Every structure is written in C-alpha cells, then in structure tokens.
Amino acid sequence: MIIQLTDINKTYPGAVPLHVLKDINLGIEKGELCSIMGASGSGKSTLLNILGILDTYDTGEYVLDGTLIRNLSENRAAELRNRLIGFVFQSFNLIGYKNALENVALPLFYRGIGRRRRNAMAMEQLERMGLADRAHHLPGELSGGQKQRVAIARALITRPSIILADEPTGALDSHTSREVMRVFRDLNAEGMTIVIVTHDPKVGEQTNRVIRISDGRIEPVEQDA
Amino acid sequence: MTLAIFDLDNWREIGATLARNKTRTFLTAFGIFWGTAMLAMLHGGATGLAGTMSRNFEGFATNLAAIVPGETSMAYKGFNKGMSWSLTVDDIDRVCRLTDKIDLASPLISRYGNMAFGTKTTTGRIGGVAPDFWRIQEVTLHAGRTLNDGDERHNSKVTLLGKNLSDELFGPDPQQAIGKYVSINGLYYKCVGVASQKGEGSIMGRVDDSAYLPLNPMRVAYNMGNKVDIFVFTARDGCTPKEILPVIKRVVSAAHPIHPDDEKALWMVDISEMFEMVGNIFTGIDLLALFVGAGTLMAGVIGVGNIMWIIVRERTREIGIRRAIGAKPRDIIVQILSESSALTVVAGTAGISFACMVLYLAEAMTAVPGHAPAGFQLTFSAALWILAVFLLLGTAAGLIPALKAMKIKPVEAMKDK
Numbered sequence: 001m002i003i004q005l006t007d008i009n010k011t012y013p014g015a016v017p018l019h020v021l022k023d024i025n026l027g028i029e030k031g032e033l034c035s036i037m038g039a040s041g042s043g044k045s046t047l048l049n050i051l052g053i054l055d056t057y058d059t060g061e062y063v064l065d066g067t068l069i070r071n072l073s074e075n076r077a078a079e080l081r082n083r084l085i086g087f088v089f090q091s092f093n094l095i096g097y098k099n100a101l102e103n104v105a106l107p108l109f110y111r112g113i114g115r116r117r118r119n120a121m122a123m124e125q126l127e128r129m130g131l132a133d134r135a136h137h138l139p140g141e142l143s144g145g146q147k148q149r150v151a152i153a154r155a156l157i158t159r160p161s162i163i164l165a166d167e168p169t170g171a172l173d174s175h176t177s178r179e180v181m182r183v184f185r186d187l188n189a190e191g192m193t194i195v196i197v198t199h200d201p202k203v204g205e206q207t208n209r210v211i212r213i214s215d216g217r218i219e220p221v222e223q224d225a
Numbered sequence: 226m227t228l229a230i231f232d233l234d235n236w237r238e239i240g241a242t243l244a245r246n247k248t249r250t251f252l253t254a255f256g257i258f259w260g261t262a263m264l265a266m267l268h269g270g271a272t273g274l275a276g277t278m279s280r281n282f283e284g285f286a287t288n289l290a291a292i293v294p295g296e297t298s299m300a301y302k303g304f305n306k307g308m309s310w311s312l313t314v315d316d317i318d319r320v321c322r323l324t325d326k327i328d329l330a331s332p333l334i335s336r337y338g339n340m341a342f343g344t345k346t347t348t349g350r351i352g353g354v355a356p357d358f359w360r361i362q363e364v365t366l367h368a369g370r371t372l373n374d375g376d377e378r379h380n381s382k383v384t385l386l387g388k389n390l391s392d393e394l395f396g397p398d399p400q401q402a403i404g405k406y407v408s409i410n411g412l413y414y415k416c417v418g419v420a421s422q423k424g425e426g427s428i429m430g431r432v433d434d435s436a437y438l439p440l441n442p443m444r445v446a447y448n449m450g451n452k453v454d455i456f457v458f459t460a461r462d463g464c465t466p467k468e469i470l471p472v473i474k475r476v477v478s479a480a481h482p483i484h485p486d487d488e489k490a491l492w493m494v495d496i497s498e499m500f501e502m503v504g505n506i507f508t509g510i511d512l513l514a515l516f517v518g519a520g521t522l523m524a525g526v527i528g529v530g531n532i533m534w535i536i537v538r539e540r541t542r543e544i545g546i547r548r549a550i551g552a553k554p555r556d557i558i559v560q561i562l563s564e565s566s567a568l569t570v571v572a573g574t575a576g577i578s579f580a581c582m583v584l585y586l587a588e589a590m591t592a593v594p595g596h597a598p599a600g601f602q603l604t605f606s607a608a609l610w611i612l613a614v615f616l617l618l619g620t621a622a623g624l625i626p627a628l629k630a631m632k633i634k635p636v637e638a639m640k641d642k
Contacts, residue, residue, distance in 0.1 A: 054549060054636045075553045082551025093546045093639060097245040110551040115237070154550065 001063075002161055002193050003028035003051065008060035010046055020046045021057070022216040028162075028195065033188035035196045035204045038213035045166065047213065048197045052085055052164045053077045065161040082110055086155025090167035092147040094139040094154075100126060101135040104153045111158065125153035129183070145176035152183060162193040169203055181206045239563050253532040254572035257615065260525025261576030262583075264611050265603050267514035269584040273601030275507045277591055280599065282500065283424025284363040286329070289496040290466030291428060292456040292473060301484035310481050310490070311452040314444075319480070320456075324472045326464040331355035332440060332453035335429045338410040340386075340436055342394040349390050350435040351409060353443035353453075361457055362422070364432050367391075368399035369418030376417075376439040382446075384414035387433040388421035409436055412446055425593075428457060466495050522618065530622030533565050537626040544630050545638020554631040561630050565623030566616055573615045577608050 003026070010021035020043040028034060038044040049055035050062060053069055062069045065084055072080065087093075094103045105115075105122035113121075126135050129149040139147055148168060155163050165184070169177035181203060188194050188208075196207060204210045212219040243250045292312065300306045317332050334353040339346060359371040367388055376383050386394075386402055395401040399419035406413045414436075422432035444451070456473075460466045470493055477483060483490045537544070544557055580603065587601040 049636050052549075054634075075555070078548065078551050078553040078556075081549065087549055089639065091639075093542075093549070095543055095546060097241065102241075106547070107550040109238070110547070110553070110556060158551070 001027045002030040002032075002065050003195075004061075004063040005051075006061040008050065008057050008062060010043075010050065010055075010057045020216050021050070024060070024216075024218060026211065026218060028193065030161075030193055031188070031191050032209060033184065033194045033196075033207045034209040034211060035198055035207040036211045036213060037198060037201070037204045039199065042214045043216040044197050044199075044213050048164055048166055048195070051162075051195065052087060053081050078110075082107055082158060084161045086152075086158065086160040086163040088148070088151050088155050088163060088165040088168045090170040092139065092144075092151045092171070094147060094150060096139055099136045099138050100131060100142065100150045100153075103139065103150055104157055107154060107158045121157055122153070125157050126150070128156075129153045143176070144172045145179050148172060148176075148180050149183060152180075152187075156187070156192075162195060163187070165194065165196040167198055167200075168196060169198070169200060174202075177203070235559070235563060236567075238560065239567050242560075242564060243568065249532065249535075250568065253528060254568055254575075256528035257525045257569055257572035257619065258576040258579070260521045260528075261573040261611055261615055262580045263521040263576075264518040265577050265580030265608065266583055267518045268607055268611070269580065269601055269603040270587065271507075271510045271514040273584065273587055273591070273599045274510055276598070276600035278503055278506070280424050280593075281426040282496070282503070283426075284422060285424065285426065285496060286361055286459045287497060287500055288328075288460045288464075288466060289361060290458060290460070290469075291494040291496075292458075292491055293494065294491050295489055297483055297487055298489040299484040299487045301487070302482040304482040308482070310483065312454075312456055312477070312491075313480070314440075314451045314453060316476055316480055317453070317456050319476045320469075320473050323476060324469055326461050326469050326472075328459045328461040329357040329361050330456070330458040331358035331361060333358070333429055333455040333457060334440070334443060334449060334453050335455075336410075336447065338436075339408075340390055340394060341408040342405060345394045347390055347393040349387065350430040351443070352429065352435045352437045353440045354437055355440050358437075358457070361459055362428060362432075364420040365423055367419045367421065369403045369416070371418055371420065372437060372439050377441055380442045380445065381439060382412070382414045382442055383417045383439065384409065385418040385420055385437040386416050387431065387435045387437075388419055389431075389433040390436055391416075391419040407436070409438070410447065414438065429455060460497075465497055466493065522614070525615070526618040526622045529565055529569065529619045530625065533561060533623045533626040534629075536564070537561065537630045540630075541633055541638045544633050545635045548633065549635040549639065557630050557633075558627045561627035562620055562623050565627075566620045569616050569619030570612070573612050573619075577603070577611060581608075 005024050005026040008021055008024040012018040012020060024047065036044050036047060046055065050057050053072065067080065069080070095106070098106070101119060101122050104125055105118040108118040108121060123132065123135060126132050129152060131146060131149055131153070134142060134146060139150070142150065169180055172180060184194050184196065185206065196203060198204060294310055294312050297304070297306050297308045297310070314332060317330060321327055321330055331354050336351045337348065338351045339348050354372070356372060356374050356377055364371070372383065372385055375381070384407060386407065388399065391399050391402045394407065395405065402416045402419050405416050407416050420432060443449070460469060474491070477491060478485045478487070547557065584601040584603060588598055591599045591601065
C-alpha cells in the first residue's frame with residue numbers, strides 16, 4: 001500500500017461545523033491508476049488536499065509511502081510534498097513569467113539542486129512529454145494541452161511516489177483531454193501511481209479503479225477490469 | 226540548503242521576479258534612489274555650505290574685533306547729539322596702555338587713489354596699517370615681505386601691493402614688482418611685497434585691490450593728522466573682545482565729547498560673536514539636513530514596504546504554487562526579503578552615485594582659484610552609513626509583507642481560479 005487512509009475525519013469549523021469527510025478508509029496500491037469521483041461538495045477536493053499534504057485532518061491516520069502524515073511542521077510538509085508528491089492542477093498553475101523549462105525545474109530549485117543539472121533534468125522531462133521544442137516558451141504561448149503536459153513534467157521531475165491530479169482535464173477540450181489521459185496511462189504503464197480527482201465519467205472510465213465519494217463517505221467499492 | 230545570499234540561483238530567481246514588472250520595479254527603485262540621493266546631497270551640501278561660509282573667515286584671528294566710530298545719540302558737554310567724531314592714534318595708544326587684555330592692535334586708515342608705474346596706471350584703495358595688522362589678518366604672500374616695525378619706525382616709503390594691482394602694473398609675475406618704485410597719489414613708494422587675501426572676507430576692502438603703506442608715513446604724506454578710520458584688535462588668550470569694550474568706551478568718552486552712557490557713539494564688530502553665530506547656523510543646517518533626510522528616508526522605506534505588500538498580494542497564487550511544489554516558509558521569506566534588499570542596494574548605490582555627481586558639480590561651481598575647496602563632498606564612511614541604514618530599513622520594510630507571504634496556505638492561494 002502506498003496510500004493508506006484509516007478512519008479519516010475532517011470537519012471545517014464555523015458557525016455550522018461542516019463534517020466533510022466521514023470515516024474514510026482507503027488503500028491505494030503502488031502502481032495503481034485510480035480516480036476519485038463525486039459531485040461537487042462531496043468532499044473529493046478535501047480528500048485530495050489531505051492526500052497532497054496541503055490540508056490537515058482531524059482524526060484517523062494517513063500513511064503515505066511508509067510515512068505517517070500527522071502533525072507535521074510547515075517545513076516537513078513542504079519537504080514531503082516536494083519529495084513524495086507530484087501535483088497536476090485543473091488550471092495548470094504554471095508561473096506565468098517563467099518559461100516551460102524553468103517551470104518544470106522549479107521543484108528542484110527548492111530541493112537545492114544546481115541550475116545546470118536542474119535544467120538538464122527538466123529538459124529530459126519535457127522531451128518525454130514531446131515538448132522539447134517548446135522549452136523556452138512562456139506558458140502564455142502554449143496551448144491548454146501543452147500547458148498541462150508542462151505541468152505533468154513538473155510533477156514528474158522530482159520522481160515522486162504518487163501523482164495527484166485535480167481535474168486535470170477540466171479546462172481542456174475532449175481531444176486534448178484524451179491526449180492528457182493517454183499521458184497518464186503511459187506513465188501508469190511505467191509503474192507510476194496516479195490518483196485523479198474528477199467529476200467527468202469519461203475520465204473515470206479510463207482509470208483502472210473508480211473511488212466514488214458522496215456526502216463525505218466512500219461508496220462501496222466497485223472494481224473494474 | 227546553503228546560505229541564500231551565496232546562492233547564485235537565488236539571485237537569478239530574484240532578478241527574474243524583479244524584471245517581471247519593470248515599471249513597478251523602476252518606480253520603487255526610484256523612490257529609494259531619490260531617498261538616498263537626497264540624504265547624500267543634503268549631507269554633502271551641508272558640509273559644503275559650511276565650507277563656503279567658513280571661507281569668509283579664512284585668515285582671520287578668531288578673537289578679532291573692530292571699533293568703528295559712529296554718531297553720538299546724546300547731547301553732551303554742550304554738543305548736540307548726532308555729531309560725528311573720529312578715533313585718533315592717541316585714543317588707541319591710551320587703550321593699549323590701560324588694558325593688558327589686548328594682544329594685537331592696529332589702526333586702519335583708508336583712502337582711494339591712483340597707482341602708476343611707467344606707462345601703466347590703475348586705481349585702488351590705499352590702506353595705512355600698523356605691523357600688527359599682518360598677524361590679525363593673515364595674507365598669502367606671493368613675493369617679498371609684509372610691512373614691519375622697521376618700516377614704521379623709519380617712516381620708510383614702502384608699499385605692499387595687492388595681487389590685482391601688481392598684476393596690472395607689473396604683469397602676472399609678482400617678483401617683477403619687488404624693488405620697483407610705484408607712484409601712489411603722486412608720491413613714490415618702493416614695493417616690498419605682493420599679497421592676496423586668504424579668505425573671502427576683508428577689513429575695509431579686498432587686500433588684492435589695495436596698496437598698503439605703513440601708518441605713520443601715510444598719515445604724514447597725505448596730511449591726515451592723527452585721525453584713523455577703524456581700530457582693529459585681538460583679545461589676548463582667555464579674554465573676549467567684549468571684556469575690553471568698557472575700557473575703550475571710557476577712554477573715548479574722556480577724550481571726545483561723548484556721553485559715558487551713549488550706546489551708539491561707537492560700535493564694535495566682534496568676529497568671535499560671528500564665529501559663534503556661524504557655528505549655530507551650521508548646527509541648524511545639519512539639523513535641517515537630518516530632519517529632511519530622515520523624512521525622505523522614511524518616505525523611501527515606506528515606499529519599499531508598500532510595494533512589497535502589493536507584490537505579495539499580487540503573487541499570492543504564485544506563492545501558493547511554490548509552496549505546493551515544496552517551497553518552505555523560509556524560502557518564501559528569504560525570497561521576498563532578498564528582493565527588497567536587492568532593490569534597495571542597487572537603487573541606493575545609484576542614488577549615492579548621483580548625489581556624488583551633483584556634489585561634484587557644486588564643488589566645481591563654487592571653486593575659487595587659490596582657495597581651499599568648499600568641501601561639497603560625501604565621505605566614504607558617510608556613504609556607507611546611508612546605504613547601511615537604507616538597507617536595514619528597506620529590509621525591515623519588506624519584513625511585514627514577507628511574514629504575510631509566509632502564512633499563505635497553498636490551498637487557499639490556488640483556490641481563486
């Protein structure tokens with residue numbers, strides 16, 4: 001198990017406390033390509049944030065690649081994010097004034113890797129995504145599909161344990177969506193663990209396992225081929 | 226992770242973010258630039274102003290005073306008020322005999338006249354002075370000597386020419402004048418020296434435009450009796466001219482029909498008081514420079530803080546992304562603070578360089594040949610101080626925005642899609 005969630009509960013405090021995750025139990029094996037599906041407000045984004053160590057949970061236990069994720073300092077959380085997780089976002093979240101190569105290399109900057117090596121590694125990832133000729137373009141000069149592939153390259157560069165994708169095709173047309181999903185499937189074929197949060201059934205269909213979440217609970221498991 | 230300051234990558238990162246919004250960077254930089262430039266210019270300007278003002282007093286003894294006769298303001302011994310009177314050589318002798326607080330003393334008489342040598346003629350002031358005069362006002366001697374006791378005692382017909390007069394009569398080489406006989410108002414005097422004044426100030430006309438004669442020969446030659454125009458003296462060490470004034474008043478009112486209580490019959494120009502006044506003015510200028518400087522400094526610093534605040538707000542999302550992909554809170558703080566301090570150093574250095582150029586121009590414009598430079602300058606240590614203060618405050622100004630940036634949670638920052 002690369003991801004093991006045990007009895008996770010999360011409540012957002014407020015005038016009316018919002019119990020968004022209720023006793024979540026979930027295990028994800030290494031090398032899985034799975035999707036978390038659910039209506040908006042079902043708690044899937046909160047789940048993804050907890051998986052990505054971007055948010056904390058109240059009770060339960062979350063073990064990521066053998067590390068218990070609980071009561072971490074900001075520094076430790078940042079370090080684990082950098083080492084274990086690659087993020088892919090719906091709105092790409094590339095830094096607009098940095099070219100594709102610099103964007104891809106940025107996580108390595110925070111790991112203290114020298115510029116020359118960083119850029120060589122970033123170039124490698126861009127080549128893998130078929131974007132070598134776009135390396136020195138700014139995000140604004142790239143198409144949606146290209147931007148998302150740059151974001152995937154950035155997620156991959158630290159050789160993370162898992163890739164967390166939040167609606168990765170949400171801002172793309174159906175053709176580029178298929179293209180991006182193919183990239184994910186190819187990566188999965190190479191052994192990468194990938195978790196995709198989506199509300200798009202077509203995306204869910206292309207994963208090996210769909211985890212449905214509604215009203216803060218995981219629905220009974222349904223195993224696809 | 227290594228220290229951020231020595232990491233070239235960090236500087237590339239900072240350069241990239243600052244270059245991103247050129248207008249904003251420029252405007253902030255200009256604020257700092259102007260702040261440092263103003264501070265540096267005020268500082269150097271105050272020094273220079275002090276220098277130009279003290280040039281006026283160069284060459285003068287600091288405890289110098291001059292007695293100038295005026296008009297009586299009280300009727301006395303049958304004389305109406307409003308009567309004018311003159312100091313005499315005898316008055317001065319009596320004063321010097323009555324008090325031991327006078328160090329150097331010289332009467333001064335002054336007339337205008339024509340000077341001629343060969344075919345060349347010119348006009349200028351003729352000054353009669355005692356030998357002490359040359360110790361009261363030090364002059365720059367270009368050739369020969371000043372007038373001395375021997376000249377006075379022997380009623381020698383000698384003259385010390387001002388540099389300008391010597392130039393007109395003998396050409397630029399002052400040595401040419403020495404030993405020549407110059408006609409002054411029709412009588413011939415042997416030129417024994419050529420001099421010019423050291424400072425900007427002078428007593429009864431510029432030295433450069435005057436021909437000085439020993440006092441007695443001048444009085445005799447031009448039929449002046451024993452009247453003198455001014456009495457200049459210096460107080461002995463440990464005394465001030467003010468202490469001597471009552472003695473002078475007593476002597477004068479005994480010898481002339483001047484009421485003992487008449488305050489306006491004579492007046493005393495006390496250089497020591499002027500020195501003090503000028504000293505106060507300098508302190509005032511310094512305080513003003515400090516005050517205005519502190520103001521511009523604060524404005525500049527607040528500008529930096531303000532712009533860093535905007536930068537942080539504008540880049541909330543970017544900071545969120547950076548945090549998500551592994552930037553630690555410290556990385557973000559270091560980044561924001563480095564940006565503000567890099568901006569401060571570059572703009573501050575530019576400001577100081579600019580101020581140095583302005584001060585150089587001021588120095589060049591106030592330069593007077595033969596005088597020491599006014600000192601429109603910034604010492605290296607003062608420049609470093611200004612820069613250090615700006616760097617410290619500039620970094621401090623970036624601190625609040627940086628702390629705010631540090632608290633940005635990646636999730637919240639990226640939420641606004």
